[in-house]
């Protein structure tokens with residue numbers, strides 16, 4: 001049997017002064033100390049602390065909003081801050097504790113906001129900075145934190161920094177981007193490839209040099225070897241921290257720095273001609289470089305200048321790198337984002353167990369796990385697991401040890417929306433067509449009600465709404481006490497109040513056939529979670545007796561159980577167990 005896995009981990013790297021929410025609004029107080037949990041993987045934590053001493057980001061369920069697709073208020077077909085603010089009561093009702101907002105900064109929108117031309121302002125498409133301040137205020141008044149997307153790897157080519165940098169080799173900002181002379185016989189300096197297709201180098205006639213871009217040529221990479229760049233980006237963080245932002249999700253956090261010797265990347269042994277050509281080489285000289293980790297740790301220091309803030313990061317958490325991104329010698333990210341469940345085979349409990357337990361084993365003892373349902377870059381949860389399993393998937397997300405992060409729309413079971421070839425917006429699909437890379441289907445507008453355009457806009461939505469919105473929408477699911485939305489709300493409420501789900505450690509449980517089961521333990525208390533991934537009824541044996549706390553079908557709660565529980569097809573259960 002696999003090792004038992006401790007999920008109750010704490011704060012060596014969480015930083016001193018973990019803070020605790022108070023019922024209404026956000027009124028933080030210091031906890032007793034910054035503590036280090038003895039114990040580790042495979043052992044019960046003898047020093048388990050009450051979950052009231054966890055940091056807010058360990059207890060809060062997080063909610064990613066892709067603002068272009070959340071709610072439009074002005075009829076231009078693109079979501080905006082006023083629209084978002086008009087939906088805040090939905091977030092309170094749902095019970096989420098923090099929002100991660102994808103970029104709202106000024107942008108030419110080549111990559112829909114991830115190409116930023118001013119890091120300290122708001123694009124008119126979304127509103128203005130006063131409206132963003134108001135959003136922060138309104139969220140905080142509801143006890144909800146706000147994390148902004150922070151995109152330190154690159155700017156838009158139209159950013160004044162890049163315009164200055166490219167203007168001449170004597171400009172003060174000449175070293176702010178990655179400029180390199182052509183190879184001795186002409187052409188790009190090495191074989192590095194852009195993730196978005198083609199070479200990662202673009203020749204710029206005014207400078208007579210190439211600049212490096214991990215993504216589009218419209219997104220030149222900043223030169224993080226340059227201390228002036230690091231200082232400027234630290235000041236960007238401070239700008240938002242002073243305005244009351246509670247943290248950041250760092251975009252492309254693992255690729256900040258490239259090899260200073262510009263060595264060629266080696267061939268990717270897993271490459272097949274059916275794969276996008278951008279995967280031809282292994283990105284060993286551009287990804288997860290040691291200097292990148294050091295610079296992320298510096299960003300963490302900046303965030304730690306302000307009490308009670310958090311850093312999430314988009315990184316490649318494969319292999320040993322996960323521990324690196326949490327930080328080994330010094331704190332780095334609080335939560336390297338874990339999208340491991342995207343690879344799950346949802347009718348195979350063994351696949352789930354392997355993904356979950358491999359990940360938990362790699363989370364260092366001092367660090368805190370997290371689980372993200374999906375994001376604007378990947379197929380939606382309901383499309384990956386199938387609508388029949390959307391309920392067990394939801395139950396899994398909120399019962400695993402660690403912070404849960406859901407992608408707005410997953411709570412009503414939104415699936416990927418087909419986009420006609422002539423309506424494709426995503427630049428990735430336009431540049432690398434035919435490899436299934438189009439991200440538009442995951443970014444379709446949210447469905448609020450059964451009116452025209454699902455209540456998202458009075459204009460023409462920037463991406464299609466898709467079919468089925470008359471049933472799959474917030475309003476109708478909010479009215480239905482047995483909807484998927486109702487289940488998400490119950491799960492979030494349970495996680496908000498149940499210490500065992502917040503702090504209990506994870507223990508695999510034996511389960512028949514199509515069932516995936518595990519216990520969470522905290523002190524004398526334990527909770528059994530059983531998820532039937534198949535379409536046949538299953539009997540799950542349990543130690544001792546128990547009481548049904550919640551089922552995915554939202555029925556037979558409070559039933560007493562002895563020795564076993566029957567799971568209907570695609571049913572998940574949460575049982576408070578006694579020996």
Ligand code: NOJ
Pocket residue numbers: 111114115151215251252314376377
């Ligand atoms: C990751 C973001 O999530 C994605 O949407 C974007 O295209 C790239 N980073 C580039 O910023």
Ligand code: MG
Pocket residue numbers: 072073074075076077078079080125
């Ligand atoms: Mg709008």
